[in-house]
């Protein structure tokens with residue numbers, strides 16, 4: 001199927017007999033064109049879901065697919081792009097270089113940097129190195145990098161955590177815009193501003209999806 005699909009996914013951390021299960025048989029799908037918010041208390045497993053969807057880790061059980069392929073083997077940010085909670089930027093490189101990193105190994109057409117800078121209010125610091133920007137600015141740089149290849153699946157982990165209301169609105173508008181051009185968007189968040197723009201809300205509690 002198109003978009004993101006997790007079927008019967010269980011996962012844990014730790015080796016051997018010390019392994020602790022943190023996700024229990026999660027099944028969810030995010031279709032192209034929709035924004036799905038993943039809510040849940042701290043420690044409920046949201047980041048773990050994001051990492052599995054991104055292909056950073058393989059599940060202990062079950063399957064994870066992006067457009068019918070394993071994200072772990074695809075390693076292609078036009079297929080699945082990620083905005084990690086810790087941003088994962090290269091501090092010594094410039095803002096534009098960071099945003100364009102996924103394009104260097106891709107033949108997919110890139111969204112022009114100037115457009116992303118405008119949409120996410122990066123202009124005032126676009127000439128600096130990332131190490132010379134604030135946390136909120138870095139978060140928006142990471143969102144721009146996630147959007148640059150118009151990915152089939154976009155996974156974001158708490159992407160408004162460091163934003164004021166006006167900038168959070170820019171970020172949420174960018175997510176809606178990505179969905180409008182066909183991305184399947186999964187966004188982990190505690191933020192009511194994200195919940196407000198989501199087409200659907202999923203709730204995670206102690207590694208299990210709650211059903212309304």
Ligand SMILES: Nc1ncnc2c1ncn2[C@@H]1O[C@H](COP(=O)(O)OP(=O)(O)OP(=O)(O)O)[C@@H](O)[C@H]1O
Nearest residue numbers: 013014022040041042043044045046047048049085
């Ligand atoms: N690398 C790891 N090794 C061991 N345990 C981990 C590891 N990463 C996460 N955990 C544990 O797995 C559980 C789920 O963590 P996860 O980061 O997915 O939760 P979360 O819902 O994203 O939390 P938060 O909202 O605080 O970011 C937590 O109990 C956490 O302590």
